[in-house]
Each structure stands twice: as C-alpha cells, then as structure tokens.
Amino acid sequence: MKVVVAHNRYREAIPSGENVIVDTEIAQLRAAGVEVLPFLRSSDSIGELPAVQKALLPISPIYGGPAQRDLARLLAEQRPDVLHLHNPYPLLSPWVIRTAHAHGVPVIQTVHNYRQVCSSGLYFRDGHNCQDCRGKLLGWPAVKHRCYRGSAAQSALMATTLAVHRPTWRSVEKYIALTDRIAAHLRDYGITDEHIVVKPNAYPDPGEPTAPGEGFLYGGRLSPEKGLGLLLDAWRRHPDGSLGPLLIAGDGELRPLAEQAAAERADVTYAGILDRSQMTTARRAAAVVLAVPTWNDVLPTVILEAMADGRPVLGTAVGGIPYLIGGDEGESAGWLVSPDAAALAAALPVARDEAAGLAKVARSRYLREFHPDVLTARLVEIYREVTANSERTHR
Numbered sequence: 587m588k589v590v591v592a593h594n595r596y597r598e599a600i601p602s603g604e605n606v607i608v609d610t611e612i613a614q615l616r617a618a619g620v621e622v623l624p625f626l627r628s629s630d631s632i633g634e635l636p637a638v639q640k641a642l643l644p645i646s647p648i649y650g651g652p653a654q655r656d657l658a659r660l661l662a663e664q665r666p667d668v669l670h671l672h673n674p675y676p677l678l679s680p681w682v683i684r685t686a687h688a689h690g691v692p693v694i695q696t697v698h699n700y701r702q703v704c705s706s707g708l709y710f711r712d713g714h715n716c717q718d719c720r721g722k723l724l725g726w727p728a729v730k731h732r733c734y735r736g737s738a739a740q741s742a743l744m745a746t747t748l749a750v751h752r753p754t755w756r757s758v759e760k761y762i763a764l765t766d767r768i769a770a771h772l773r774d775y776g777i778t779d780e781h782i783v784v785k786p787n788a789y790p791d792p793g794e795p796t797a798p799g800e801g802f803l804y805g806g807r808l809s810p811e812k813g814l815g816l817l818l819d820a821w822r823r824h825p826d827g828s829l830g831p832l833l834i835a836g837d838g839e840l841r842p843l844a845e846q847a848a849a850e851r852a853d854v855t856y857a858g859i860l861d862r863s864q865m866t867t868a869r870r871a872a873a874v875v876l877a878v879p880t881w882n883d884v885l886p887t888v889i890l891e892a893m894a895d896g897r898p899v900l901g902t903a904v905g906g907i908p909y910l911i912g913g914d915e916g917e918s919a920g921w922l923v924s925p926d927a928a929a930l931a932a933a934l935p936v937a938r939d940e941a942a943g944l945a946k947v948a949r950s951r952y953l954r955e956f957h958p959d960v961l962t963a964r965l966v967e968i969y970r971e972v973t974a975n976s977e978r979t980h981r
Contacts, residue, residue, distance in 0.1 A: 587969055588621040588664065590691075592657070592682055593672040595628040603887030604698050607787045608672050614788060614962045620969075623664055625657060627677040647747040650679035657682055661689040667973045671695040671758075675744075680751040683758060692759040692976040694968065697768050698884055702755055702775050705734040705744040710811045710881035720774070724749045760972050762965075764885040765906035783968055786885055786910070788961035789952070795896025796870045798945045801831035801853075802900075802934075803872035805865055806888055808838030813878035813902065813925065815840065818847050820930035827853045829934050833868055835860045869895050873941040877901040880925045885910065893919050893952035898944035900937045902930070912951055919948040 593608045615622050646653075661669075669686040671678075671693060683693050699707035705728035709717055712731065719725035725745040728734060734741040761777060763769035763784045772782050806812050814834070821832060834844045835857045848856040860868060869875060875892035877883075882905035889910045892899050899920035901907040911920045921937050923929040954960070 587619075587966065587973075588623065588666040589615065589969060590623045590625050590657075590660065590664070590666045590669045590686075591615075591672070592625040592669060592674070592678060593627075594675055594678045595626060595630070596673070603885075604673060606887055607698075610788070610790055611962075611965070614790070614958045615965070617958075618962050618966060620966060623660065623666060625660060625669075625678075625682075627653060629676065647674075647676045647679050647744060648750055649681050650674075650677055653678045654681055654685050657685050658689065661686065661691055666691055668969050668976075669693050670969075672698065675701070675747075680747075680754045683754050687757065690976075692972050693757075694760045694762060694972055695758050696762040697764065697772065700771055700882075700884075702748065702772075704728070705741055705748065708811060708881055713810050713880075715881055719745075723752075759976065760968060762968065765909040767882065767906050767909065768884055785961060785964055785968070786906075786956060787887070787890065788958040789887070789890035789894050789956055791953075791957060792866065792894050795945065795949055798873045798897070798942050799871040800873055801833070801871075802829070802874045802876055802937075803833050803835070803868055803897075804876040804878075805833075805835040805860070805868065806877075806886070808834075808836050808840040808844060810840065811879055811881035811883075812838075813880050814843055816880055816902075816925060816927055816930060817876060817878050818843060819927040820934060821847070821854070822851075823927070823931040824934065826851050829853065829938055830873070831855065833857055833872065835865065835868060865891075866895070869897060872897060874920075874937045875899050877907060878925070878930060879904060879907075881905070883907060890952070890956055893948040893956065896945045896949035898937070898941055898948045900930075900933055912955075917947045917951070918944075919951040920944065 591612055595605050612622050612624060669691050674680050674682060686693050700709045701707035703720055705725055709715055711733050718727035725748060728745050729738055729742045732738050732741050734744040761772055761782050763772055763782055764786050766784055769782050769784050804817055808814050832854045837859050844856040847854045875897045877886045877889050877899055879902060885906045889899050899911055901911055901920060901922055902925040903922040904925055908922055911922060912918050921933050923933045
C-alpha cells in the first residue's frame with residue numbers, strides 16, 4: 587500500500603494539534619508497513635518564496651500552481667494507491683483533489699474543522715459561535731466580518747475559494763469525520779453517508795501512567811475560543827488555594843489574562859510555551875486536564891494526551907468533546923459541563939475530589955478507543971476499501 591499524505595502545515599509559532607496528528611499518523615502508518623509519501627507544505631515558508639510565487643500567493647487557495655505541478659510529478663513517478671489530504675490551505679489548495687483524480691488516484695480527506703463552509707474553519711467569531719455562512723453559495727458574512735485573518739480582502743478570497751471548490755469537495759471518495767459532530771456537518775454540506783466514515787485520531791501510547799498528581803493543567807492556544815477567559819472567571823469564584831494549583835501553558839492573544847491571573851493568585855502559574863517533553867511533565871504532575879473551549883472544537887488533542895497518561899478531563903460539552911470523554915455508553919473519562927462560568931466553577935471541586943478514582947478509567951478509554959493499534963488498522967482498512975472501490979469504478 588502506497589499513500590500520499592498531503593498537508594499544509596500551520597505556522598510552528600502557533601501550537602497546532604493538527605500538525606502533531608499528521609506527523610503522528612505518518613509514523614503510525616509506516617510502523618504498520620504502509621509506504622507513506624509525504625507531500626507537505628508549510629505556512630512558515632511563505633516569507634521565503636520567490637517574488638513570482640509571492641505575487642501569486644493570493645490565488646493559491648483556489649489553485650496553487652506550484653503545488654499542482656509538484657504533485658502531478660510525484661503521482662506520475664510513484665503511482666500511489668490513494669491520496670490522503672488534511673489541510674490544503676493556503677499553499678496546496680483543494681485543487682490537489684482534481685490533480686489526484688486526473689492521475690486516477692482516489693482521495694480521502696480527514697476533516698479537522700468546518701472549512702468546507704466557514705472561512706475561518708471555526709464556526710466562531712467575535713467571541714461567539716456563528717453559522718451565518720451555512721447554506722450560502724457564497725459566504726458574504728465572512729467578508730463583512732473579516733473572518734479570515736482579520737482581512738476583508740483575504741476573507742473574500744477564501745469565500746470565493748469555498749464557492750469555487752464546492753464541486754471539488756463533493757468529488758472526494760471518502761471523508762474521515764473525526765467525530766459524530768463532524769459527520770453531521772458533512773451531511774449538512776451534502777455529503778452522503780456512503781462517503782463518510784467516523785474515525786478519531788490516534789495518539790501514541792506514552793506507556794503506563796504515573797500516579798495522579800495534584801491540581802489542574804490548562805494547555806493550548808491562548809485565544810478566545812479556547813476558553814481561558816471562561817476558566818479564569820470560574821477559578822476566581824473559589825478562594826485562593828482551595829482547588830489546588832492551576833498551571834496554564836501556551837501563548838496567544840489572551841496571554842495577558844494568564845499573566846494577570848498568575849500575578850494576582852498564588853494558586854495560578856503561567857508557564858508560557860512548553861515543548862512536548864515539558865508538557866508531558868506538566869500533565870503528569872497534574873490530577874486533572876482542562877479542555878474548556880466555547881466553540882465547537884472538533885477533537886482537542888489535549889484530551890487524547892490526557893487519557894493516554896491516565897488523567898481525567900474536565901471539559902465543556904461542545905463539539906467533539908462529549909464524544910472523546912464518553913459517558914453515554916460505559917464509563918466517562920471525566921466531567922462535562924456547559925460552557926458557562928457558574929457550571930464550570932461548580933465542577934472544579936468535584937473534579938478535584940474525584941480525579942484519582944477516574945485515572946484508570948481515562949487510561950482504559952484511551953486503550954479501547956484511541957490507541958494506534960486500534961485506529962491505524964482501521965485507517966489502513968479505509969484505504970483498502972477506497973482503493974478497491976476505485977478499481978471497480980475504473981474498470
């Protein structure tokens with residue numbers, strides 16, 4: 587089995603769970619005996635592009651000529667069985683789907699966000715959830731509100747890209763929806779069930795967990811939709827020190843909030859950006875991991891990391907978080923609350939008191955649902971199904 591994995595990497599300065607997942611998945615596939623041909627571009631390279639390519643950069647989300655030429659050459663030389671696409675923006679463009687089909691290569695896409703419809707991919711703007719572009723042929727609300735990179739011009743380009751590539755997206759042979767919520771989004775977009783399979787991301791097994799630590803860990807991008815403001819509002823409703831320590835890790839526009847909280851309270855520490863090893867140390871020192879976004883977050887990697895390390899999760903009941911933590915069938919690997927400061931404040935002492943008892947449950951759920959041995963085998967099976975169907979179609 588020979589697979590091209592195509593992904594436009596997000597800037598390394600901004601922590602990206604999607605970059606981590608793509609790298610991890612490539613390693614897991616190779617360990618399973620799949621020949622992987624990475625076809626990667628990075629947004630970090632934009633500043634180093636030749637002048638001509640920089641001039642054409644505004645149209646790259648629609649076409650991306652250099653990427654199409656490079657991909658066509660790779661497909662002709664390597665003749666892969668399937669192309670597996672993750673993020674195409676801005677340097678690859680959805681046109682890679684057309685390029686693959688022109689070479690007789692079927693396409694699978696893992697859907698990490700809502701960008702088939704939403705220019706920002708988040709269904710979130712100005713501090714609240716938003717679906718104003720849903721059902722529209724052209725997302726003018728995104729232009730009006732400057733949803734893509736804070737620019738009306740770039741938002742107009744992305745809205746145009748989404749309109750132009752509506753037929754392109756509908757030609758994809760199989761979509762991998764990370765959760766049932768994403769599957770519903772795809773159905774709403776017009777993708778039929780036969781073209782959708784629900785398969786979450788796997789996370790590498792870090793080994794047997796250490797004994798539960800103390801307190802809470804919040805790690806991630808410090809942006810409004812990730813819920814730092816919500817968390818600090820809830821945390822301040824308790825006396826200093828009554829919940830144990832709170833460690834905040836990450837960076838972003840809300841960094842001043844984290845710094846202010848750490849200056850005001852002895853039980854809050856702001857650690858800045860931590861690398862993977864440092865995050866592992868911080869996670870194992872904690873008893874509970876927090877995942878409290880206010881937007882419909884698709885599949886926060888922080889939750890997979892927590893369960894793999896035997897740490898239960900206190901999360902908001904939005905997006906894919908209920909799917910990850912579980913509870914509808916069998917034991918829950920944590921606690922779910924509405925994205926409301928009062929509800930989160932009430933849940934914090936409960937999580938503190940019950941954390942040790944849920945540590946083994948969290949690890950067990952990870953082993954059963956999100957371990958690479960389980961999910962990599964399923965991904966290879968999806969590749970084989972799509973390839974077999976493609977061969978029958980071509981005959």
